[in-house]
Amino acid sequence: MLKLRTHYVEKPWGRTDLPSIFSATEGRQIGEVWFEGPDGQDLPLLVKYIFTSERLSIQVHPNDAQAMARGLRRGKAEIWYILDCEPGAALGIGLIRPMTAEAFRAAATDGSIEQLVDWKPVKPGDCYFIPAGTVHTIGAGITLVEIQQNADITYRLYDYGRPRALHLEDGAAVSHLAPYARALIEAPLGTERQIIANTEAPFTLDLVHWHGEKSVSLPDSKQMWFTPLSGAGTVNGEVWAKGDCLLLTGDCTIDVTTPASILLATPR
Structure with missing residues (x-):
């Protein structure tokens, strides 16, 4: 991460x-x-x-x-x-x-x-x-x-x-x-949907709305761009908030301290 x-x-x-x-x-x-x-x-x-x-x-x-x-x-x-x-x-x-x-x-x-x-x-x-x-x-x-x-x-x-x-x-x-x-x-903030699939673009993009704890497990060859549009929390102990962007790799534990709308992008 x-x-x-x-x-x-x-x-x-x-x-x-x-x-x-x-x-x-x-x-x-x-x-x-x-x-x-x-x-x-x-x-x-x-x-x-x-x-x-x-x-x-x-x-x-x-x-x-x-x-x-x-x-x-x-x-x-x-x-x-x-x-x-x-x-x-x-x-x-x-x-x-x-x-x-x-x-x-x-x-x-x-x-x-x-x-x-x-x-x-x-x-x-x-x-x-x-x-x-x-x-x-x-x-x-x-x-x-x-x-x-x-x-x-x-x-x-x-x-x-x-x-x-x-x-x-x-x-x-x-x-x-x-x-x-x-x-x-x-895809208004607070909703969830897949915005684009990798059959249509060189990457996928999803909007998620999370609260509580989440886990993400990515294969060694995969990366995910984590862009919070609202809310706050931590990823593997690293603090994030609206206005940040994190590159996730491997196993990540995401703690959402304030309900958050997040864009998740993954290249092919």
């Missing part, structure tokens, strides 16, 4: 008013809080909190085969779990209609892609799986947890005029130029 360390990442669309569970950031515009392992350890998954004051770039990620063709270890699929949002907040997922690659590149170039992305209103407890190749963005006023394949590869398609590099040709080549076909997954 290992408590993963927090790494604060500044973003132009981030916020200065993070929840109190995170350390003071002295006015820095923090967009992401990553939970990382020891230096040099290539873990298959990465858990993040994301905080938005503006829209993220419209972007896309390659799949495993496309990423490995570029010399990378893996592509990037991800899941978003909405913790909090302002009224009217939305996620952009997929396109409102099928497009040709030529029309898609033209829309990204002239900015009309912003109106062609399918903007979906969200509320706390909503979850969306974003397979590699899905054109996507996160709107303003949202706090979410993202569980993703641990790959730092993002192709920005449109960035609202911010002075950052775009990757239009690479992005268009891997984009699924069609509407998003998956249904909304609803």
Whole structure:
């Protein structure tokens, strides 16, 4: 068992008013809080909190085969779990209609892609799986947890005029130029359900609501990312609370001192 360390990442669309569970950031515009392992350890998954004051770039990620063709270890699929949002907040997922690659590149170039992305209103407890190749963005006023394949590869398609590099040709080549076909997954805090199975994604994700003592026994080759969204307790004597993320291995005894909703992620 290992408590993963927090790494604060500044973003132009981030916020200065993070929840109190995170350390003071002295006015820095923090967009992401990553939970990382020891230096040099290539873990298959990465858990993040994301905080938005503006829209993220419209972007896309390659799949495993496309990423490995570029010399990378893996592509990037991800899941978003909405913790909090302002009224009217939305996620952009997929396109409102099928497009040709030529029309898609033209829309990204002239900015009309912003109106062609399918903007979906969200509320706390909503979850969306974003397979590699899905054109996507996160709107303003949202706090979410993202569980993703641990790959730092993002192709920005449109960035609202911010002075950052775009990757239009690479992005268009891997984009699924069609509407998003998956249904909304609803998993409010305090409920239990499997959010995604490993037949659909490179990892499983479950929301559990625990109280009292639990035990987890993982084979030597397995790891589990333990992300409490509420509550508090200990794992093998190590204290945890909302805002932490632990990497579980082997046999773990989990004592829940305050009833807790926890995301459990396990790679294939």
